[in-house]
Amino acid sequence: MANEKTVAVNYTAEQTAEMIEQYLANPTTDTVAKLAEALGKTVRSITMKLVREKVYVKKEYTSKTGAKVIKKDSLIDSLLNLKRK
Numbered sequence: 001m002a003n004e005k006t007v008a009v010n011y012t013a014e015q016t017a018e019m020i021e022q023y024l025a026n027p028t029t030d031t032v033a034k035l036a037e038a039l040g041k042t043v044r045s046i047t048m049k050l051v052r053e054k055v056y057v058k059k060e061y062t063s064k065t066g067a068k069v070i071k072k073d074s075l076i077d078s079l080l081n082l083k084r085k
Contacts, residue, residue, distance in 0.1 A: 011049055015039060019046065020055050027057045 019035055036043045050056035061069045
């Protein structure tokens with residue numbers, strides 16, 4: 001006897017297509033929350049499905065003042081490049 005695995009499908013093809021269409025039209029966390037409520041899923045589940053479908057856009061982090069955050073590793077790389085010149 002062969003081992004047969006049955007995979008539970010969380011989203012139908014139609015749900016996935018609708019989810020992608022709505023998210024691409026308005027890629028915000030509010031859209032993800034609305035999709036989660038409409039589909040009866042968690043926000044995390046919707047986010048991960050969009051990531052798997054390669055359409056999710058990661059939100060950019062900003063400082064308290066609203067400026068773009070400079071990560072330490074990129075700052076160090078910049079300093080090393082200056083030192084080499």
